[in-house]
Amino acid sequence: MNIKLISVLVITGLSSFSADAINDKYRQQLERSGCTQVSELQGCDLNKTQAENAKAGFVSDAPLHDAKVENTPYHAMGKITCAMGDTKLGAAQCDFGVIRGKSGHAEVHITPPGGFERILSFTGDKVTAADSTVTATKNGDEWLIKVNDYEQYQIPEAVIYGG
Known part of the structure; x- marks a missing residue:
């Protein structure tokens, strides 16, 4: 009985923690700069714009996940x-x-x-x-x-x- 109660308490406690890998400010910096977490480690500058990082070679072709708006040619x-x-x-x-x-x-x-x-x-x-x-x-x-x-x-x- 005690093992079940302890298991439930541990699972409940663990599930109450946030699982966000990055905070909102960092996410916004990545989006604005065009950097990824990996490219940042390679020198992509979070303080620059996407255009500036593209010139430096850190932002490549349009991302594969840049899906089109349904029934249009637009991204x-x-x-x-x-x-x-x-x-x-x-x-x-x-x-x-x-x-x-x-x-x-x-x-x-x-x-x-x-x-x-x-x-x-x-x-x-x-x-x-x-x-x-x-x-x-x-x-x-x-x-x-x-x-x-x-x-x-x-x-x-x-x-x-x-x-």
Whole structure:
């Protein structure tokens, strides 16, 4: 009888402990940097962005687990901050879908209010759009993009790299 009681108490006590292997802050650093626990040990810098670590060779092709949104060609979909014309950036939200390629390569398909589709191609630190003039700057983890001096988009790096 005592053995059963002790066994139940031990099992109950052990099951009440958290089994998280890493804390939330560390997990967020891994996601932001593009590092894994293994690549960090090899020199991947948790304080750098995914793009910086990709340039250093620590972030490789789009991960195999980067599954597509069901019934779409996109790896992710959502909304980004946008504006048209003289409207201040942030006045609207645009729908987007992203198709990721190797590290730092992505096509972001954006549908601003009004229904047309804009495709921005990211290749490393370069952003292009077919038959358009694109000005792109990066502020921290955000791309600020202007197309034809009319369309404005704010795209987080997480859209391009995942995370």
